[in-house]
Amino acid sequence: MPPVEPDAGAAGPAEKPRHRPSRAPRTPMPERGAAERAQDFDEVALGYTEEMARAEAARCLQCRNATCIEGCPVNIDIKSFIGHIIDGEYHEAVAVLKERNALPAMCGRVCPQEEQCEIACVLAKKGDPVAIGRLERWLGDFDLACELEKRCVPEIAGPTGFRCAVVGSGPAGLACAGELARLGHAVTIFESLHAPGGVLTYGIPEFRLPKAIVEAEIFMLTEMGVEIVTDAVIGATYTLEELMTEEGYDAVFIGSGAGLPVFLGVPGENLNGVYSANEFLTRVNLMGAYEFPKSDTPVARGRKVAVIGGGNVAMDSARTALRLGAEEVFLVYRRTEDEMPARREEVHHAREEGVEFKMLCSPSEILGRDGFVTGLVATRMELGEPDDSGRRAPVCVMDSEFEIDCDIVIVAVGTRANPLLAQAAPDLERSSRGYVLTGDEGATNIPGVFAGGDIVTGAATVILAMGAGKTSARAMDRWLSERSSAV
Amino acid sequence: MFEIVHKRQLSEAVFEMGVRAPRVARKARAGQFFIMRTTGHGERVPFTFSDWSAEGGWIRFIFMRVGKTTHELSHFEVGDSVADVVGPLGIPTHVEDVGRIAVLGGGVGAAVAYPVARAMADAGNEVTVVLGARNEDLLILREEFEALPLKELLVVTDDGSAGEKGLVTAPLKRLAEAGEIDHAMAIGPAIMMKFCAATAREHDVPCTVSLNPIMVDGTGMCGACRVSVGGETKFGCVDGPDFDGWEVDFEELMSRQRVYVDDERAADADYSRGCSCHQ
Numbered sequence: 001m002p003p004v005e006p007d008a009g010a011a012g013p014a015e016k017p018r019h020r021p022s023r024a025p026r027t028p029m030p031e032r033g034a035a036e037r038a039q040d041f042d043e044v045a046l047g048y049t050e051e052m053a054r055a056e057a058a059r060c061l062q063c064r065n066a067t068c069i070e071g072c073p074v075n076i077d078i079k080s081f082i083g084h085i086i087d088g089e090y091h092e093a094v095a096v097l098k099e100r101n102a103l104p105a106m107c108g109r110v111c112p113q114e115e116q117c118e119i120a121c122v123l124a125k126k127g128d129p130v131a132i133g134r135l136e137r138w139l140g141d142f143d144l145a146c147e148l149e150k151r152c153v154p155e156i157a158g159p160t161g162f163r164c165a166v167v168g169s170g171p172a173g174l175a176c177a178g179e180l181a182r183l184g185h186a187v188t189i190f191e192s193l194h195a196p197g198g199v200l201t202y203g204i205p206e207f208r209l210p211k212a213i214v215e216a217e218i219f220m221l222t223e224m225g226v227e228i229v230t231d232a233v234i235g236a237t238y239t240l241e242e243l244m245t246e247e248g249y250d251a252v253f254i255g256s257g258a259g260l261p262v263f264l265g266v267p268g269e270n271l272n273g274v275y276s277a278n279e280f281l282t283r284v285n286l287m288g289a290y291e292f293p294k295s296d297t298p299v300a301r302g303r304k305v306a307v308i309g310g311g312n313v314a315m316d317s318a319r320t321a322l323r324l325g326a327e328e329v330f331l332v333y334r335r336t337e338d339e340m341p342a343r344r345e346e347v348h349h350a351r352e353e354g355v356e357f358k359m360l361c362s363p364s365e366i367l368g369r370d371g372f373v374t375g376l377v378a379t380r381m382e383l384g385e386p387d388d389s390g391r392r393a394p395v396c397v398m399d400s401e402f403e404i405d406c407d408i409v410i411v412a413v414g415t416r417a418n419p420l421l422a423q424a425a426p427d428l429e430r431s432s433r434g435y436v437l438t439g440d441e442g443a444t445n446i447p448g449v450f451a452g453g454d455i456v457t458g459a460a461t462v463i464l465a466m467g468a469g470k471t472s473a474r475a476m477d478r479w480l481s482e483r484s485s486a487v
Numbered sequence: 488m489f490e491i492v493h494k495r496q497l498s499e500a501v502f503e504m505g506v507r508a509p510r511v512a513r514k515a516r517a518g519q520f521f522i523m524r525t526t527g528h529g530e531r532v533p534f535t536f537s538d539w540s541a542e543g544g545w546i547r548f549i550f551m552r553v554g555k556t557t558h559e560l561s562h563f564e565v566g567d568s569v570a571d572v573v574g575p576l577g578i579p580t581h582v583e584d585v586g587r588i589a590v591l592g593g594g595v596g597a598a599v600a601y602p603v604a605r606a607m608a609d610a611g612n613e614v615t616v617v618l619g620a621r622n623e624d625l626l627i628l629r630e631e632f633e634a635l636p637l638k639e640l641l642v643v644t645d646d647g648s649a650g651e652k653g654l655v656t657a658p659l660k661r662l663a664e665a666g667e668i669d670h671a672m673a674i675g676p677a678i679m680m681k682f683c684a685a686t687a688r689e690h691d692v693p694c695t696v697s698l699n700p701i702m703v704d705g706t707g708m709c710g711a712c713r714v715s716v717g718g719e720t721k722f723g724c725v726d727g728p729d730f731d732g733w734e735v736d737f738e739e740l741m742s743r744q745r746v747y748v749d750d751e752r753a754a755d756a757d758y759s760r761g762c763s764c765h766q
């Protein structure tokens with residue numbers, strides 16, 4: 001949390017002096033040292049202080065044509081919120097942020113700003129862009145640190161009398177619920193797990209996104225009147241149809257994510273010690289296995305851990321394994337570091353903490369003894385022609401197999417749509433890969449049923465899921481009012 | 488929170504419990520399970536419904552004290568509440584009139600066999616139940632089974648203290664050899680299901696088994712519950728728990744069930760130190 005007086009900036013100067021941008025270099029993010037932080041689950045990046053935030057904001061040119069805004073998937077008025085920071089008007093800055101993004105403390109931490117708003121910042125052309133993400137995080141934390149009455153809660157429209165159900169409490173569901181509540185609808189979120197938050201809670205580790213932040217942002221939604229029902233699996237506890245009929249909801253939003261883990265399909269994959277990243281991270285984050293036996297859920301702690309994959313999920317798994325006490329953690333990826341989809345910052349942090357990168361190799365078999373993993377056979381790869389994704393496709397090098405000694409293997413090669421909900425709703429149109437098909441604003445083929453986030457796009461990002469949730473909420477609102485005026 | 492509305496000790500280590508969970512009770516079917524957390528720091532553990540009442544809003548299950556969670560749960564009393572109950576999960580047992588069925592329940596598996604036998608009888612099948620236990624004290628639900636419209640109830644114990652001495656596979660073999668059954672359903676410890684499936688297969692009798700791999704979410708999100716069936720990886724929680732016993736790799740299942748034994752023992756020993764039932 002930033003050590004800021006909650007009402008600092010409340011009394012801004014009456015007349016604003018003209019902004020003269022500072023030429024100082026980009027303000028670095030204070031971080032805990034790699035050796036220290038790799039020992040525990042506390043947050044790695046400490047966040048700006050007020051001075052740092054002011055210094056960084058001062059670098060902004062307040063461009064007439066603020067290109068950063070277009071870079072943001074939900075078009076936050078970045079220029080304006082930074083302008084308010086420059087003027088010391090923090091509450092106003094938060095209000096601007098929250099017009100578009102209800103969960104800034106989380107997005108400030110996990111959004112890939114380097115490929116969104118920051119790459120679009122005018123300053124990025126010649127040097128380092130304004131650290132927009134860090135400023136967003138600082139503002140989000142500033143808001144959470146305020147007393148409840150001073151926090152920025154959006155104004156809520158008078159009750160419409162409509163009831164909406166939201167399936168899943170990940171970023172898509174949370175953003176949708178928040179927007180529906182703001183528009184005056186009664187909202188209930190149904191979540192299959194025992195705790196809300198989706199990937200924010202069970203996937204992204206504490207050291208990157210403290211659960212207290214997630215809880216605090218979710219608490220704000222309940223303050224806005226959103227009801228959250230946990231332990232409710234749609235497709236099992238209730239079907240989609242029952243929500244619309246017996247349970248009496250006028251519209252439903254599906255934000256159930258892409259939670260089905262993909263495995264490699266190589267021999268030995270069901271040996272003890274082979275985890276999907278979902279299982280490994282869920283045991284640690286959601287079930288608190290790092291505190292076993294204080295918490296009841298165990299997780300195998302390996303001496304040597306091999307993580308397969310190159311995305312954020314792989315980085316999170318590798319860094320979690322280190323924190324559980326592994327002596328060596330290898331990241332096995334079939335392309336090179338340049339092609340890795342993980343955020344640069346995460347790659348950098350993982351390497352600093354001691355994760356060893358084994359690039360251009362792909363596992364072909366997992367070895368075991370007495371049912372437990374003892375190693376991994378990998379094949380060397382080289383990069384060939386670009387594939388559909390535009391990245392150069394890895395091809396096997398003949399007779400290049402070699403062994404990696406390890407006792408845990410974590411598979412982080414992607415996820416797909418979980419079919420549970422849709423199987424109980426056969427009418428819901430889905431793609432051949434199981435994702436829900438929608439129009440631009442999230443409408444599915446079933447009237448009154450909308451969908452957004454990873455269940456529509458496949459695994460993507462927190463901000464895209466939130467954006468989709470919010471867009472759908474507006475479309476649901478229009479659908480509800482049109483339908484009621486039609487009768 | 489979910490209130491405990493019924494508790495009965497069936498044997499030294501086996502308990503029957505009822506929990507108020509109306510929205511789960513409304514949907515429960517034979518062969519399905521739910522996941523429970525006792526407290527806020529509890530593990531997510533699966534139990535199969537042994538009975539339920541949609542009108543009464545309760546579900547029942549029978550559990551054996553085997554480790555920390557079940558040990559802790561055995562100390563919960565009527566009026567106490569558990570933190571979470573989620574379900575119903577898994578695909579219900581496929582119930583249809585296939586003719587003559589043998590339902591085999593081993594140990595606490597009898598609890599799961601009970602609603603299955605009931606549903607099969609209701610569907611018009613001629614049902615023979617074989618109950619197996621290590622000894623008479625561990626035999627559960629005998630009266631309940633006796634009250635069902637069964638063709639026959641056979642009891643076997645390892646030590647002969649009740650019914651016939653031996654394993655459930657002996658009566659199964661007799662029934663199969665005599666051509667008296669068209670289908671077998673085996674529910675119990677993995678090793679028992681393995682031998683039942685093998686015995687049934689020798690006589691060309693299809694055999695459904697109800698698998699109990701370690702689970703976390705129970706909704707297909709983690710893959711902890713992977714089992715190999717016919718050479719393919721399946722998720723026990725969403726593709727099962729019932730599978731074709733002929734095709735299941737039981738060695739793998741048993742190995743995977745043992746993955747945390749050392750941790751589990753340590754956790755239960757730790758818990759038992761502060762526990763009144765273990766002076």
Ligand SMILES: Cc1cc2nc3c(=O)[nH]c(=O)nc-3n(C[C@H](O)[C@H](O)[C@H](O)COP(=O)(O)OP(=O)(O)OC[C@H]3O[C@@H](n4cnc5c(N)ncnc54)[C@H](O)[C@@H]3O)c2cc1C
Nearest residue numbers: 168170171172192198199234256257453454460461462465
């Ligand atoms: C380890 C990890 C790290 C990541 N790191 C980043 C990052 O740094 N930056 C970034 O932008 N993105 C990151 N992502 C991706 C991002 O988290 C996802 O794109 C985003 O969470 C998708 O949001 P969602 O709301 O669509 O789904 P989810 O977050 O998956 O939430 C879906 C929710 O629905 C619930 N649910 C599912 N089925 C049902 C049902 N039938 N009934 C009731 N509830 C149901 C689930 O339990 C879950 O809570 C990461 C993902 C992972 C796994």
Ligand SMILES: Cc1cc2nc3c(=O)[nH]c(=O)nc-3n(C[C@H](O)[C@H](O)[C@H](O)COP(=O)(O)OP(=O)(O)OC[C@H]3O[C@@H](n4cnc5c(N)ncnc54)[C@H](O)[C@@H]3O)c2cc1C
Nearest residue numbers: 532533534535550551554555556557699700701702744751
């Ligand atoms: C679909 C299904 C239905 C089940 N139905 C019943 C039932 O009706 N009655 C009953 O007594 N038991 C049932 N079980 C087994 C029950 O879940 C375990 O006995 C219980 O989880 C043990 O927890 P523990 O902490 O007391 O023991 P632990 O000491 O943690 O474990 C003892 C053994 O139980 C198994 N186990 C541990 N954790 C889990 C877990 N999260 N999921 C599954 N198995 C685990 C392992 O094989 C382990 O070695 C079922 C399991 C499954 C998968």
Ligand code: SF4
Nearest residue numbers: 060061063068121122
């Ligand atoms: S593009 Fe960069 S410099 Fe211009 S307003 Fe946006 S953040 Fe400021």
Ligand code: FES
Nearest residue numbers: 705707709710724
């Ligand atoms: S228990 Fe997690 S997928 Fe089956």
